[in-house]
Amino acid sequence: MSKLDLSREFIPCRIAVLAVSDTRSLAEDTSGDILVQRLEEAGHRLAARHILRDDREAIAGQLRAWCADPEIDVILTTGGTGLTGRDVSVEAHRDVYEKEIEAFGTVFTHVSMAKIGTSAVQSRATGGVSNGTYLFALPGSGGACKDAWDEILVKQLDYRHRPCNFVEIMPRLDEHKRRK
Template sequence: MSRIDESREFIPVRIAILTVSDTREAGDDRSGDTLVQRLEAAGHVLAARTIVKDERAAIAAQLRAWCEDAGIDAIISTGGTGLTGRDVTVEAHRDVYEKEIDAFGTVFTHVSMAKIGTSAVQSRATAGVALGTYLFALPGSPGACKDAWDEILALQLDYRHRPCNFVEIMPRLDEHRRRK
């Protein structure tokens, strides 16, 4: 059963927050604010934060730059995961992924179903790994960010979470790149 093992020491994760929007600015980025508040309250470190336009190349470039930054362990983007023509965050993430975490979208849909019913079918939340960095793409609503953090990421980004978590395998994410 899923649980926090208090005998293990908490390990802070260095997380970058990327808001994807043609209209948001720092002063009205409620989804980004939601994620920052939650990650800091959990004891993690805000490693970077920015806003980029809904442009596939710009999103992918920012993701790649942060994946190459040794001071960033995980990236959470918010926005641009819907179905409209300007929603290209998922495609940009997939341009960067080395491996996709297929079950993330499924679990997010399950969580969303309990909150918004069949409207959850419109989300394309996704996750993957690149250059030893976790990447998560969440919808742009504060509620979706809250749900994804509270129900999935808060647990999987906590080293104490049992039976397993993303943090404990972080040192091995890029083992295929190391010389033997």
């Protein structure tokens, strides 16, 4: 069973938040505000925040730039994970991933089912790794961002979480690039 091991020291992550929307400005980005509030309350640091329109190349370009930044450990995007023609965040993420974290979407769907029932099938939330950086594409609704953070990310981004967590393997995410 998962638990916090309080004998381990908390290690803060540097997290970037990207909102994807054709209709909202940064000032109206309530989902991004929720993520920023929660990550800071958990003891992490906001490394960057931006908003982009639903444009696959622009989103992928921002993700790549942040993955190349040694001051960013995790990228959270909100919006663009649905089924409409303008929803391209998942495709942009997959353009960048070296490895996809398939179970993230599965666990997110499980969490969502408990809250919104079968409507959970309309989300394509995803997670992956690129250049030693974790990336997670979350739906644009505030409720979905709360669920993803409160039920999954707050635990997996805490080094004290047992039996395992994303933080403890972070130093090894790009080990294949260091091997000769």
